[in-house]
Structure formats: structure tokens, C-alpha cells
Amino acid sequence: MNVSVWKTKVDEVLKRSGKSKETLLPCLEVIQEACGYIPQEAITYLRENLDVPSIDIYGVITFYGMLTTKEQGKYVIRICDSLPCYLNKSDGVLGVIEKELGIEAGETSADRQFTLEVVPCLGLCDKAPAMMINDKIYGNLTEQSVKKIIAELNC
Amino acid sequence: MxxxxxxxxxxxxxxxxxxxxxxxxxxxxxxxxxxxxxxxxxxxxxxxxxxxxxxxxxxxxxxxxxxxxxxxxxxSARVRRARRMIVELLLADHYTDCPTCERNQTCELLKLAFELGVKEIRFEGEKPHYELDETSPAIIRDPNKCVLCGRCVRVCHDVQTVSVIGFVNRGLETMVSTFMENGLGNVECTNCGQCIHVCPVGAIKEKSAVDEVWAALADLEKHVVVQEAPVMRASLGEELGLPAGTLVAGKMHAALRRLGFDTVFETNFSADLTIMEEASELVKRVKEGGVLPQITSCCPGWITFMEHFYPDLIPNVSTCKSPQQMFGALSKTYYAEKAGIDPARIVSVSIMPCTAKKFETQRPEMADSGFQDVDYVLTTRELARMIKEAGIDFASLPDEPAEELMGLYSGAATIFGITGGVMEAALRTAYKLVTGKELEKIDIEPVRGLDGIKTATLNVDGLEVEVAVAHGLGNARKVLDEVRAGKSPYHFIEIMACPGGCAGGGGQPIGFDMALRGIRGQTLYAEDRQLPYRRSHDNPSIKKVYEDYLKEPLGEKSHHLLHTKYTKREVV
Amino acid sequence: MEKILTKNVGKPNSQDIEVYLGGGGYKALEKALGMKPKDVIAEVKKSKLVGRGGAAFPTGLKWEFTRRESAEPKFIACNADEGEPGTFKDRVILLNDPHLLLEALIIGGYAIGASKGFIYIRGEYYREIETVEKAVEQARTKGYLGDNILGSGFSFDVQLYKGAGAYVCGEETALLESMEGNRGCPDCRPPFPAESGFLGKPTAVNNVETLCNIPAIMINGGEWYSRIGSPDSPGPKLYCLSGHVNKPGVYELPMGITLRELIENHGEGVKGEFKAALPGGVSSCLLANLDVKLDYKSVARAGSMLGSGAVIVINEDTSIIDVAKNTMEFFARESCGKCSVCREGTRRAREILTRFANGGGKAKELDLMLELGEVMYDTACCGLGQAAMNTTASAIRLFREEFEQKVRK
Known part of the structure; x- marks a missing residue:
């Protein structure tokens, strides 16, 4: 991992918001965004700059669904399984995605193209079932439409 | 109001x-x-x-x-219903191996369930199946028994400011763990063991050496030597059902002999030795303009803490080994020589109130005798279990002395077991070394008691010697930050990792009751008052070891066997 | 009814400050800055506005409590961490009318005596975050944020916080913990944030929809507002309609329309036959009666809660056990894990419901779950744990035979 990828962004946040614990979450978010995960050296950097023990930073990372210390795929698929999507057959859609990608929810494909996550409500209940791939929204999914979406990403 | x-x-x-x-x-x-x-x-x-x-x-x-x-x-009925159900839920998620659990006599969950009248666990389902954390040489964590009460996290963060364990994950996957789940042995844990004291269940315990010691005792080829830390005489009885603070030095020696230890000595002997070396070091630093304040080095929890968080203060820390390690080195050299035993045959066991000692003894540099200086460390709790297992009626044992060569001790050594004791003992001897006269008022009250940080000034031949005592690593931090900032007014600082000092060590009878730790300390002060020698330099066996073997404090042999050096350790 | 909360939704470039100003935007702020802070609060109290995030606490009172505290500085935080399944109303405002929210937040800051405001937006709302960031910039440029706003002597700025994927952070104390760089575990109340909030300072935490009522109250007066909709809990409400309906969406309607009106007149009817509905997301109890008025008191009288107004419709073809199981999977994952009763309770309820769904339930476990629900209500620290069993318990009460059919023979 090229350190400069996240360090510049963290330094910007630290400069803007100050070196205090209240800056921890914003820092973790820019690292996650820049690297797709939070590398250990970034945690060390935050520990030194924010004076927060590593275990506490790790505790925060593992608390939040959008932060992770594990490398993610290029495309992070977040499919909602909360009630409005569930009532509109999100489980069927999830099944198709798992089959298409050959991975189960919570896993990353061997080629690091895809990470599949089942997440709670994305606030897209009027487009249920819905999912996000990175920051893009996909709604009113059907078993056919997800196949197409994945096929497009695959090429 | x-x-x-x-x-x-x-x-x-x-x-x-x-x-x-x-x-x-x-x-x-x-x-x-x-x-x-x-x-x-x-x-x-x-x-x-x-x-x-x-x-x-x-x-x-x-x-x-x-x-x-x-x-x-x-x-009310509503309150009782809620309490019962919550305990029921905790039990449903608890790995219940109660009959064989370390804590089945002291488990708070078991006690609660019984007292609240929980008769049935109506919730069926999956039990946790986490891996044990056995990465530390001193402490084992079993997440399957953890009830997520957070006491260990609080003691580690708020009291000790070591902060190596914390809550990770969320919801039903929440657990207490270490950074990246690397395990206690791979983070900056000081092995102080306070987490064991606060754990209400059997989720944290010491790594036991009981079986290894039984094996050594049974091995006819081996000559097993044992030392007992100063505070043991004030806490072993308590763990064996006697009233808290009962002085059991004599019964302890008797019990150890009955367990089969070949030679029963005393860590108190090497505590006196530590004072000879450490007081000499202090006098040298003061006279020769060495690095001050000098900081004590008896406590392995504090030493590890320092190596991780204050490595810049290494020059301040006394180079003296802890009494346990001084004893270990002498047991396989001085004693081996005197008794004519091949040191390779000697197994050196220590009985400690401490979990960090289990780590200390495995430090690679602790082998100056040519062997691992101390082979096994047993905590107060482990020794008590061995005594019970052997069916020894501890309360009825006669009082027996330890063997003189490395078993005679002064009152100064005995008070090592409570916060302030090392300071008091060192001042008694340092005063003599500087002035050639004995300190008249031998009870140095300002350094006694359970205040987190204690300070005192002692006039030594016109020099106002300023000292400080801190116990509990959170308190230590305050004193150390002053040293680091160059604003420390002190010449000499005593630091003990555990609140209360060794009286509150991680291997002591389970509990976080400061008053109880204080009672153990009072027992030590009482023994100090009644002993024939109250200054380390008056101990005849100490005079003898210098005459016969070491020659002089800070001398060549001392340097080789009794002193050590420290290593900067990374913070992860 | 004249739209108050969504009046700008649908206008081209509605998120732009010029468009907002063109529609009379920031006039309410001007008016408020000309009033004494206590009079602003008095007007809000008069409106009888209650919080729209779920707890329905009177907004004016919350502001008064915060203002009354002597500690400084004070903060106002807007809770835009909308996450209750079935709720997607705040996103409509954030995306289409961010200045309405900003204007309201500045007024709130003025009223309570805060110099700094926060907007905590859930991290999955990428476009919404971007839109609000731009709006803040625009407002700064125009002098609605910053020092000496409109020459009033009042200075105020806004900082955005992004959530990172934790439903429980929508709980106000968890939200503040999260802002402070901690795990988002709720705190015990009292003390309430009004007394001890962000960094231990007095903090008013208000939901997006709640705040967006403020500009209209400033312009037209609290008296006017209190006459809209239901007299008990007046004002407009953003109802989020989802599940088995033909036209899901966010509908701004006067508080107190019936469930039937909402589904039939606005949602174009149920997909299939109506079985039940959750009026306040998965934290609420099921309603089987279509004629319940959707205001706080009426829904409470019917044995449920309006919460955030997330109306999820369930049709006859759906197993109510599956519905309950789905909600419990949600809570077991989203519980912060701190309170034993919530962490272990949701875990066990989820297991029991899974066994029922597979035809392996035990009859006595139905009453056990009802008891668990009551104990969780009694003892959990925050709303998540207190309400986690609501859907399940109401499912057992309303559709007990369905569960009994799944008892292992």
C-alpha cells in the first residue's frame, strides 16, 4: 500500500479539524475511501497523532459496517435485506448475486473484483429491493436485472 | 443532601x-x-x-x-423478573464448565444465579466457540466465558492506562479482544493481572505452572529450591481460608517442605540484597552526578510498561534486577556452590503475588547463572491450590523458619510487599551509607498508606532528599510525565504497577478491594516491627553473602549476577 | 394542504441557494435573528412541534432545556443518520432542499445559544453528503453562516459528520459518542444531551424533519402551525410508505390521516391483500386495523408507535414469522452489544424465530418471547433494545395461530 494515498488526506483532515479524538471517525473514513480498507500503518499513524490507543481505534473500526481492516474488492456490493427490501424478494436477488460471483455474503472474490455485503436499510425502500455498488444506487432489482448489472461490471 | x-x-x-x-x-x-x-x-x-x-x-x-x-x-416482582431473565440470558451464552472452572469458588455469575433463584435456562441456542488467547506467558483469556461486563477494559484503560484490551465488533459478535486480535502476548500488556482481579467469571486467569512444579517435585534428579515473595506471608493464609492479614510466614515454610521442596528460602533475603545494591546505586548517582531521579526496578509490570511507553527513561531506572531474579541467579551460583549441587540439577521456583513475574522469568537476559535463573513462578492462588490438593491442613501447621543461607531477612525486606515499602527500606540503608549513622526514626510514615502518589523529604546530612511513591500505572504515568518533562523534583521514585503494590498483585486472592490490600500491608508493617533486624544492611545472611561471595555492592560479581539492562519495546 | 417540508422538492435546482432564496429562503432566519432567542423558543413551543425522529419529544422544550444550561459552549446537532428500516424521508430533504435544513439549524443554534452546529449524515448517503457540503459552502459565501450573521452579532458555523454504517448511531447519545470518536454505544440518560451532550456540553439533538418545520413556524407563527393536522400532535408529517404497496414513496400529509387513506389514496393500494402494517418501522408493533389515524397519540392508543413514520405494508401471502425473524436479524446485528439484555435477548429471539420459521418452535417459547420483550423494554439502555421485540411480540399477539402451526409436533 502506497502510504501517500491515505496520508495526505488524513493530514488534511487533521489540519482542518485538529488532532483530537473527535477527528478519529473522519480520519478513518478518508483512509477507508482512499484505500478501500484501513491498513495497519494508518492506524499507527492515527494512534500517534490523536493519542488514542490502537485497541480503541480497532474497536471503532470493527464497530462500523463501512470500515474494515480487510482489503475489499474493487466493487463493494451492499445489498439491503431489511424488511421493505425483504418483502420485495431481496433474498432471491442476493441468491443470484452469490451465484453469479461465486462468493457468499461477507466475502471478497479471489480476483479482488467484488466484495459482497448484506447491509441493513439503505433508505432506498421506495426502490426495493435495492443495493449500492460503491457509491452508486441500484433499485427495483430483479433476478434478471442484477445479472445484467454484474455482467456489465465484469467486462 | x-x-x-x-x-x-x-x-x-x-x-x-x-x-x-x-x-x-x-x-x-x-x-x-x-x-x-x-x-x-x-x-x-x-x-x-x-x-x-x-x-x-x-x-x-x-x-x-x-x-x-x-x-x-x-x-418488586418486576425487578426480580428482569434480574432473573438477564442472568438467564448471560448463562445461556456462557461456556459453563463450572466444576472445572478456575473460578468456581469465586464466580460472581454463579453466585448471582444462585442468589436470584435462577432455576432453569429457558433459552436454547448456540454457545460461543472462540479461540483462547494463550499468547501471553502470564495470562490466558477465554472469550467463551466472558460476560462482556467491561471491568477488565476499564481497569486496563482507566486505572492502569495500559489500554491493550477493549471491545471489538458489534451486536452479537461483540467481544473483548486486543488490537487486530493479536493476543495479549503481542501487544504492550504489562501482565499486571489486574484484569484477573476484576473479572467476575473465569474469563481471565494466570497461565498455571502447577503441573510443571509437581513434575519437578516428583523428579528425584532435581533439587527444587523455592523462594516466597514478601507479601506471601500476609496473603497465602487468606487464600486458604484464614482471616485476611493473618501472618503465615512460618506455616508457609512448613507447607512448602511438606509439598516436597528441597530447600525453602525467602525472596525477602534477596529483597534485602536488592536494597544493598539499589541504595548503593542511589548514593553513587547522587554523589557522582548520575541520572536522577533514580526509579526502582523491582516490579516487572512497571518495567515492561516503561520499556513500551517510557523507554526514554531507561537511564533513570535502577539497573538492579528484581528480588526474584537476584534470588534466581544466586540459587544456581552461590547456593549451588555452598551446597555442592550441580546447578543443572537445580529447579528454582518462586511463589509470587504476581502474574508479571511469569513474564519476567522468561526474559532472555534473565539467565546470568548460565541457566534460566528462575524456572517456574507460582502465584498465591496456585500455591494455595497445591496445598489444598496435597491435603495439607495449613491452619494446623507449626511455624518453621526458612533456611538461613538465603532465608534470613530484615523487616525492611518484608515491607517490600506493600506500596512505599521499597522506598522506606532503601532510605533506611541509604541513610546509613551516606551518613555512617543509623536513621533514628525508622518508620517513614509519609510513604505509607494507599494514596495513589505519596511524597516525602528526608534530611540526609544536610541534603534534602526528595522521594515519591506511585502505585497503579495510571498514577505512575503522572509522576513519569513530570520526569519526562524535566520537572521532577525527586531524587528517588518507587513505582509498583499494581494498586497497593504487591499486596494487590495480579496473583493474589481474587478481588479489587483496596481496603483488603491495605490490611495485608498492615500485617507486613507489624512483622517489620517485631523482627530482630529492621534494616537490610543488618541482615547477617546479607553480610555473609557479600563476605563469602559477592564482595561488595555494585562490585563485579554483583554487576554480573544482580544487575540488568532494559530494552525499548514497540507500541503497536 | 400547502406543503411545508417538501415545498421545494421537484423545483429545478432546488438544492441551489439562489433557487431557495427565490422562494423566500432565509427570510425565517432574518426574522428569527430580529427576535430574542427566548421568543424564538416560545414560538416553537406554541407550535406544539414534537420530534420526528421517533421519540416525539416537544422540540421547544428541548431547546429551552438546552438554553437554560449554564455550561458553555453549547451545540446543536442535526441527526441525519436515518436508518430505521422503511425510513427514507430525510434523504428527500437533504438531497432536494439542504438550505431548508441549514436555515432551520442556524435558527436553532441562535435559539439555544450555540455557536456551532453539526449535521451527522449516514455514510451511505453519498450524494446527500455532497449536496449538503455544497449548500454549507454556499451559505458561508452568502453570509448565512460564519461571523456576525446578517449583522445580528450572532456567529454560527456548521460541521458535517459522516456516519460509518451503524444503525444505532441514530440514537442521540450514540450519535454523540460516534462524533467523539468512540464506538457508537448509547449512554444512560439522564443526563440528557441537553444537559451533557457533545464533549459533555449542552447539546440539542434534532432530527432533519423536525428542524425543517422551524422556518415555517418562524414565518407564520406557532399558533398557525398548531392548527395543522391533528390537534394532539400538529403539523405535517413525512410518511414513508414501503413494502407491499403499489406506489411506495415519501408523502407529506397532515398528521392524522388514516392508514387506509395513506395506502389507498397515495400508495395506490396494497399489492395483494392487506395483512398488517408497521406504522413506525421495524421498531413498532404491527397494526392490523386500517382505520387507525397516523398521529402519535392515535397510533399509541392502537398499541403501536408512529416513530419516524415509516409505514411498511405486509400482504396476506407473507409469513408473519418471517417478518419477525427478519426484524430480529436486523436488531441482533445492529445492537451495539453493550447491554447484556439487548445483545443476548436479540440473539436468542432470533434463534427461536428461526426455529419457528423452520417448523421447529416450542409452544412455551411464545410466552418466553413476550416476557423477553417486556424485560427488554424495562431494562435496555436505549430505544433500540427497548423496542427490538415490538414487531415480534405484536406478531405473536395478533397472529398466534400462525406461530402455533409451526410448533414442532
Whole structure:
């Protein structure tokens, strides 16, 4: 991992918001965004700059669904399984995605193209079932439409 | 002042008092699990809920403050139902190997379940199946028994400021773990073991050496030598059912012989030796303009803490090994020589109030005798179990002395076991070394007691010697930050990792009760008063070891066997 | 009814400050800055506006409590961490009318005496975050944020916080913990954030929809507002309609329309036959009666809660056990894990419901779950745990035979 990828962004946040614990979450978010995960050296950097023990930073990372210390795929698929999507057959859609990608929810494909996550409500209940791939929204999914979406990403 | 009613009884308490503490004043104990006196309440367990008139829900009494006119019920049907169900839920998720669990005599969950009348666990389902954390040489964590009360996290963060364990994950996957789940042995854990004391269940325990010691005792080829830390005489009896603070030095020696130890010595002997070396070092530093303040080095928890968090203070720390390690080195050299035993045959065992000692003995540099200087460390709890296992009626044993060569000790050595003791012992000898006269007022009261940081000034031939004593690593930090900032007024500082010093060591009888730790200390002060020698330099066996073997404090042999060096350790 | 909360939704470039100003935007702020802070609060109290995030606490009172505290500085935080399944109303405002929210937040800051405001937006709302960031910039440029706003002597700025994927952070104390760089575990109340909030300072935490009522109240007066909709809990409400309906969406309607009106007149009817509905997301109890008025008191009288107004419709073809199981999977994952009763309770309820769904339930476990629900309500620290069993318990009460059919023979 090229350190400069996240360090510049963290330094910007630290400069803007100050070196205090209240800056921890914003820092973790820019690292996650820049690297797709939070590398250990970034945690060390935050520990030194924010004076927060590593275990506490790790505790925060593992608390939040959008932060992770594990490398993610290029495309992070977040499919909602909360009630409005569930009532509109999100489980069927999830099944198709798992089959298409050959991975189960919570896993990353061997080629690091895809990470599949089942997440709670994305606030897209009027487009249920819905999912996000990175920051893009996909709604009113059907078993056919997800196949197409994945096929497009695959090429 | 605030007046409220608890179960129909009026009580007036200070504003800001919790309902739980107010209830104590009318002799009502509100059942609880995550609350522990000495730690900030964090209301994880929800067991201590009480009914407050006019409120829709129960309130956690550990944290909820009293208010004027409040009407509290601590034992209504609704409260009892909630408490029972919560304990039932905790048991449903608990790995219940109670008959063989380390803590089956001291388990708070077991006690709660019994006292609250939990008769049945109605929730069926998956039990946790986490891997044990056995990465540390001193402490084992079993997440399968953890009830997530958070006491260990609080003691590690708030009291010790070491902060190596914490909550990770969320929801049903929440657990207490270390950074990246690397394990205690791979983070900057000081092995102080305070987490063991606060754990209500058997989720944290020492790594036991009982079986190894039994094997050594049974091995006819081996000659097993044992040393017992100063505070053992004040706490072993307690672990074996005698009243807290019973002085059991003589019975302890007798019990050890009956367990089969070949030679029973005393760490108190090497505590006196430590004073000879450390006081000489202090005098040298003061006279020759060495690095000051000098900081004590007896406590392995503190040493590891320093190596991780204050490596810049290495020059301040006394180069003296701890009494355990001085003893270890001499047991396989001086003693081997005197007794004519091949040191390869000697197994050196120490009985310690401490979990960090298990780490210390495995440090690679602790092999100056040519062998690992101390082979096995047993905690107070482990020794007590061996005595029970052997069926020894401890209370009825006669008092026996330790063997003289490395078993005679002064009162100065005995008080090593309580915060301030090393300081007091060192001052008694340093005064003599500087002035050639004996310190008249030998009880140095300002360094006694349980205040987190204690200071004193002692006039030594016109020089005002400033000293400080800190116990508990959170308190140590305050003193050390001053040293680091160059603002420390002190010549000599004593630091002990555990609150209370060794009296509160991680290997002691389970509990976080400071008053109890203080009682153990009082026992040590009482023994000090009644011993024939009260200064380390008066101990005849100490005079002998210098005459016969070491020659002089800070001499070549001492340097080789009794002194050590420290290593900067990374913080992860 | 004249739209108050969504009046700008649908206008081209509605998120732009010029468009907002063109529609009379920031006039309410001007008016408020000309009033004494206590009079602003008095007007809000008069409106009888209650919080729209779920707890329905009177907004004016919350502001008064915060203002009354002597500690400084004070903060106002807007809770835009909308996450209750079935709720997607705040996103409509954030995306289409961010200045309405900003204007309201500045007024709130003025009223309570805060110099700094926060907007905590859930991290999955990428476009919404970007839109609000731009709006803040615009407002700064125009002098609605910053020092000496409109020459009033009042200075105020806004900082955005992004959530990172934790439903429980929508709980106000968890939200503040999260802002402070901690795990988002709720705190015990009291003390309430109004007394001890962000960094231990007095903090008013208000939901997006709640705040967006403020500009209209400033312009037209609290008296006017209190006459809209239901007299008990007046004002407009953003109802989020989802599940088995033909036209899901966010509908701004006067508080107190019936469930039937909402589904039939606005949602174009149920997909299939109506079985039940959750009026306040998965934290609420099921309603089987279509004629319940959707205001706080009426829904409460019917044994449920309006919460955030997330109306999820369930049709006859759906197993109510599956519905309950789905909600319990949600809570077991989203519980912060701190309170034993919530962490272990949701875990066990989820297991029991899974066994029922597979035809392996035990009859006595139905009453056990009802008891668990009551104990969780009694003892959990925050709303998540207190309400986690609501859907399940109401499912057992309303559709007990369905569960009994799944008892292992």
C-alpha cells in the first residue's frame, strides 16, 4: 500500500479539524475511501497523532459496517435485506448475486473484483429491493436485472 | 443532601450518590455484575435495575443518581423478573464448565444465579466457540466465558492506562479482544493481572505452572529450591481460608517442605540484597552526578510498561534486577556452590503475588547463572491450590523458619510487599551509607498508606532528599510525565504497577478491594516491627553473602549476577 | 394542504441557494435573528412541534432545556443518520432542499445559544453528503453562516459528520459518542444531551424533519402551525410508505390521516391483500386495523408507535414469522452489544424465530418471547433494545395461530 494515498488526506483532515479524538471517525473514513480498507500503518499513524490507543481505534473500526481492516474488492456490493427490501424478494436477488460471483455474503472474490455485503436499510425502500455498488444506487432489482448489472461490471 | 425512599425506608444521602450506594446505607444490597467499586460504572449488565415511581422503565442503580423525593423499589416482582431473565440470558451464552472452572469458588455469575433463584435456562441456542488467547506467558483469556461486563477494559484503560484490551465488533459478535486480535502476548500488556482481579467469571486467569512444579517435585534428579515473595506471608493464609492479614510466614515454610521442596528460602533475603545494591546505586548517582531521579526496578509490570511507553527513561531506572531474579541467579551460583549441587540439577521456583513475574522469568537476559535463573513462578492462588490438593491442613501447621543461607531477612525486606515499602527500606540503608549513622526514626510514615502518589523529604546530612511513591500505572504515568518533562523534583521514585503494590498483585486472592490490600500491608508493617533486624544492611545472611561471595555492592560479581539492562519495546 | 417540508422538492435546482432564496429562503432566519432567542423558543413551543425522529419529544422544550444550561459552549446537532428500516424521508430533504435544513439549524443554534452546529449524515448517503457540503459552502459565501450573521452579532458555523454504517448511531447519545470518536454505544440518560451532550456540553439533538418545520413556524407563527393536522400532535408529517404497496414513496400529509387513506389514496393500494402494517418501522408493533389515524397519540392508543413514520405494508401471502425473524436479524446485528439484555435477548429471539420459521418452535417459547420483550423494554439502555421485540411480540399477539402451526409436533 502506497502510504501517500491515505496520508495526505488524513493530514488534511487533521489540519482542518485538529488532532483530537473527535477527528478519529473522519480520519478513518478518508483512509477507508482512499484505500478501500484501513491498513495497519494508518492506524499507527492515527494512534500517534490523536493519542488514542490502537485497541480503541480497532474497536471503532470493527464497530462500523463501512470500515474494515480487510482489503475489499474493487466493487463493494451492499445489498439491503431489511424488511421493505425483504418483502420485495431481496433474498432471491442476493441468491443470484452469490451465484453469479461465486462468493457468499461477507466475502471478497479471489480476483479482488467484488466484495459482497448484506447491509441493513439503505433508505432506498421506495426502490426495493435495492443495493449500492460503491457509491452508486441500484433499485427495483430483479433476478434478471442484477445479472445484467454484474455482467456489465465484469467486462 | 437528598432525601428519598428505598423500599419504603427514608434515607438521606449526599447529592450525586447513586441509588445503589444510597441503598447500602439502608442495608440493601442491589444485585449487580458489571459494577465494581473502584471503577467507573458503565451499566453493561443491566442486572442492577430498580423501579422508580413514575418512570416507565427500570433504572440502572449503579449509575442513576438519587433525586429529592424519589421512590425506589429494589425488590418488586418486576425487578426480580428482569434480574432473573438477564442472568438467564448471560448463562445461556456462557461456556459453563463450572466444576472445572478456575473460578468456581469465586464466580460472581454463579453466585448471582444462585442468589436470584435462577432455576432453569429457558433459552436454547448456540454457545460461543472462540479461540483462547494463550499468547501471553502470564495470562490466558477465554472469550467463551466472558460476560462482556467491561471491568477488565476499564481497569486496563482507566486505572492502569495500559489500554491493550477493549471491545471489538458489534451486536452479537461483540467481544473483548486486543488490537487486530493479536493476543495479549503481542501487544504492550504489562501482565499486571489486574484484569484477573476484576473479572467476575473465569474469563481471565494466570497461565498455571502447577503441573510443571509437581513434575519437578516428583523428579528425584532435581533439587527444587523455592523462594516466597514478601507479601506471601500476609496473603497465602487468606487464600486458604484464614482471616485476611493473618501472618503465615512460618506455616508457609512448613507447607512448602511438606509439598516436597528441597530447600525453602525467602525472596525477602534477596529483597534485602536488592536494597544493598539499589541504595548503593542511589548514593553513587547522587554523589557522582548520575541520572536522577533514580526509579526502582523491582516490579516487572512497571518495567515492561516503561520499556513500551517510557523507554526514554531507561537511564533513570535502577539497573538492579528484581528480588526474584537476584534470588534466581544466586540459587544456581552461590547456593549451588555452598551446597555442592550441580546447578543443572537445580529447579528454582518462586511463589509470587504476581502474574508479571511469569513474564519476567522468561526474559532472555534473565539467565546470568548460565541457566534460566528462575524456572517456574507460582502465584498465591496456585500455591494455595497445591496445598489444598496435597491435603495439607495449613491452619494446623507449626511455624518453621526458612533456611538461613538465603532465608534470613530484615523487616525492611518484608515491607517490600506493600506500596512505599521499597522506598522506606532503601532510605533506611541509604541513610546509613551516606551518613555512617543509623536513621533514628525508622518508620517513614509519609510513604505509607494507599494514596495513589505519596511524597516525602528526608534530611540526609544536610541534603534534602526528595522521594515519591506511585502505585497503579495510571498514577505512575503522572509522576513519569513530570520526569519526562524535566520537572521532577525527586531524587528517588518507587513505582509498583499494581494498586497497593504487591499486596494487590495480579496473583493474589481474587478481588479489587483496596481496603483488603491495605490490611495485608498492615500485617507486613507489624512483622517489620517485631523482627530482630529492621534494616537490610543488618541482615547477617546479607553480610555473609557479600563476605563469602559477592564482595561488595555494585562490585563485579554483583554487576554480573544482580544487575540488568532494559530494552525499548514497540507500541503497536 | 400547502406543503411545508417538501415545498421545494421537484423545483429545478432546488438544492441551489439562489433557487431557495427565490422562494423566500432565509427570510425565517432574518426574522428569527430580529427576535430574542427566548421568543424564538416560545414560538416553537406554541407550535406544539414534537420530534420526528421517533421519540416525539416537544422540540421547544428541548431547546429551552438546552438554553437554560449554564455550561458553555453549547451545540446543536442535526441527526441525519436515518436508518430505521422503511425510513427514507430525510434523504428527500437533504438531497432536494439542504438550505431548508441549514436555515432551520442556524435558527436553532441562535435559539439555544450555540455557536456551532453539526449535521451527522449516514455514510451511505453519498450524494446527500455532497449536496449538503455544497449548500454549507454556499451559505458561508452568502453570509448565512460564519461571523456576525446578517449583522445580528450572532456567529454560527456548521460541521458535517459522516456516519460509518451503524444503525444505532441514530440514537442521540450514540450519535454523540460516534462524533467523539468512540464506538457508537448509547449512554444512560439522564443526563440528557441537553444537559451533557457533545464533549459533555449542552447539546440539542434534532432530527432533519423536525428542524425543517422551524422556518415555517418562524414565518407564520406557532399558533398557525398548531392548527395543522391533528390537534394532539400538529403539523405535517413525512410518511414513508414501503413494502407491499403499489406506489411506495415519501408523502407529506397532515398528521392524522388514516392508514387506509395513506395506502389507498397515495400508495395506490396494497399489492395483494392487506395483512398488517408497521406504522413506525421495524421498531413498532404491527397494526392490523386500517382505520387507525397516523398521529402519535392515535397510533399509541392502537398499541403501536408512529416513530419516524415509516409505514411498511405486509400482504396476506407473507409469513408473519418471517417478518419477525427478519426484524430480529436486523436488531441482533445492529445492537451495539453493550447491554447484556439487548445483545443476548436479540440473539436468542432470533434463534427461536428461526426455529419457528423452520417448523421447529416450542409452544412455551411464545410466552418466553413476550416476557423477553417486556424485560427488554424495562431494562435496555436505549430505544433500540427497548423496542427490538415490538414487531415480534405484536406478531405473536395478533397472529398466534400462525406461530402455533409451526410448533414442532
Amino acid at each position: 437528598v432525601t428519598l425512599t428505598i423500599n419504603g425506608k427514608q434515607v438521606t444521602v449526599l447529592e450525586g450518590t447513586s441509588i445503589m450506594n444510597a441503598a447500602k446505607q439502608v442495608h440493601i444490597n442491589i444485585p449487580h455484575l458489571c459494577y465494581l467499586e473502584g471503577l467507573e460504572p458503565e451499566y453493561h449488565c443491566r442486572v442492577c435495575g430498580v423501579e422508580i415511581e413514575g418512570e416507565p422503565r427500570l433504572a440502572p442503580s449503579c449509575v442513576r443518581q438519587v433525586s429529592e423525593g424519589m421512590k425506589v423499589q429494589t425488590n
